[in-house]
Amino acid sequence: METTTFDLSRTYPITPAQAAQYQKDGHIFLRTVASHEEIAHYRPLITGLVDEIARTRDMHVQLDDLSTLYTEVSNVWRRSESIRRFVFAKRFARIAAELMGVKAVRLYHDQALIKDPGGSPTPWHKDHYYWPLATQHAIKMWLALSDISPDMGGLVFATGSNHGALFPEVPFSMNLQEVFCRVIKDHRIPTPSYTMSAGDATFHAGGTLHSALENSSTRHREVLAIIYYADETRVMVPNHEHRRVDLREFLPGLKPGDIAASDLNPLLYESGS
Numbered sequence: 001m002e003t004t005t006f007d008l009s010r011t012y013p014i015t016p017a018q019a020a021q022y023q024k025d026g027h028i029f030l031r032t033v034a035s036h037e038e039i040a041h042y043r044p045l046i047t048g049l050v051d052e053i054a055r056t057r058d059m060h061v062q063l064d065d066l067s068t069l070y071t072e073v074s075n076v077w078r079r080s081e082s083i084r085r086f087v088f089a090k091r092f093a094r095i096a097a098e099l100m101g102v103k104a105v106r107l108y109h110d111q112a113l114i115k116d117p118g119g120s121p122t123p124w125h126k127d128h129y130y131w132p133l134a135t136q137h138a139i140k141m142w143l144a145l146s147d148i149s150p151d152m153g154g155l156v157f158a159t160g161s162n163h164g165a166l167f168p169e170v171p172f173s174m175n176l177q178e179v180f181c182r183v184i185k186d187h188r189i190p191t192p193s194y195t196m197s198a199g200d201a202t203f204h205a206g207g208t209l210h211s212a213l214e215n216s217s218t219r220h221r222e223v224l225a226i227i228y229y230a231d232e233t234r235v236m237v238p239n240h241e242h243r244r245v246d247l248r249e250f251l252p253g254l255k256p257g258d259i260a261a262s263d264l265n266p267l268l269y270e271s272g273s
Contacts, residue, residue: 006038008089014098022099026162026208029194033201042086043145050112069122070115077110092141093269096228099203100137104231104270109250115153115221121214124180125172128206132243137230138206144196145222153215159190161209233260
């Protein structure tokens with residue numbers, strides 16, 4: 001039974017300049033999106049759940065060469081009422097809506113992401129490649145559950161890659177890594193990464209090219225990611241198997257053309273509510 005009460009609906013103010021920066025760059029870094037007290041409470045619940053599941057199932061995400069990127073458990077909100085309250089936080093969802101400039105957002109799914117010491121770099125990719133959502137108004141919050149120093153495998157963003165057609169949507173693979181790196185260098189695209197304290201978060205668009213560094217530290221990189229999209233979004237026709245898998249898993253019972261609003265996609269924020 002959870003006895004600690006947090007105001008997860010408390011507003012985190014987003015300025016017009018921050019929204020404009022996000023829409024231009026395709027990503028933004030925000031400090032103390034969650035308080036130290038909130039992280040201290042919810043972090044062990046999330047990491048403990050991941051450890052429990054990983055003892056019975058292999059939750060590693062690997063590349064074709066079998067190098068391990070990280071451990072991933074999706075929809076942790078369905079496994080714990082306490083975690084559900086945190087994932088459903090109106091504060092986080094409102095930030096997502098205001099950055100995208102939409103009135104309401106739904107949950108696509110969450111991801112607990114744990115990168116072990118020695119975890120391999122994650123190649124450049126765009127998340128929207130995996131999402132069967134017919135919208136560009138989709139965003140991922142990447143919330144640090146513990147401090148993330150530069151040697152722990154933080155995200156790296158290709159600024160402005162959410163615009164234009166320099167980078168195709170492809171699954172992450174080392175095969176195109178050299179190509180993407182060359183395009184980034186040739187076009188002098190900024191590639192920022194951030195040192196994060198527990199409770200800090202980045203938000204990036206589904207169409208933003210990003211990667212993650214190797215975790216060369218001796219500590220686990222612990223993150224809760226939550227994906228939001230604009231209400232009234234429709235399901236797209238899946239054009240490859242990755243999107244077909246996502247459709248079955250995260251939009252169950254829906255078909256192309258339907259409003260993307262299954263039982264697993266609650267409305268988490270609506271302006272004026």
